[in-house]
Amino acid sequence: MIQFLIHEKTDTVGVATVDIKEGELAKGLYMDTQENIEMKALQDIPLGHKIALKGHKMENAVLKYGHDIGKVVNEIKKGEHVHIHNLKTRRW
Numbered sequence: 001m002i003q004f005l006i007h008e009k010t011d012t013v014g015v016a017t018v019d020i021k022e023g024e025l026a027k028g029l030y031m032d033t034q035e036n037i038e039m040k041a042l043q044d045i046p047l048g049h050k051i052a053l054k055g056h057k058m059e060n061a062v063l064k065y066g067h068d069i070g071k072v073v074n075e076i077k078k079g080e081h082v083h084i085h086n087l088k089t090r091r092w
Contacts, residue, residue, distance in 0.1 A: 051079065
């Protein structure tokens with residue numbers, strides 16, 4: 001069962017299609033290439049929220065849907081929950 005989707009190969013986050021539990025080996029799918037990916041969730045990832053596909057340092061850009069959606073305000077590890085506590089939107 002697919003638990004998160006990644007729209008483009010260049011994206012640095014995926015989007016949970018179900019609740020993912022901390023410690024779970026989650027299965028994802030790149031929508032553009034149809035490639036599968038598996039990664040360990042380091043935190044709970046709620047449905048509709050983002051999971052980091054790689055580590056992100058402070059000020060790094062986060063890519064989703066092939067676009068820069070914001071900058072990292074707290075370092076993020078691969079497999080962690082990406083949300084307002086560690087990502088600031090580019091909109092404001």
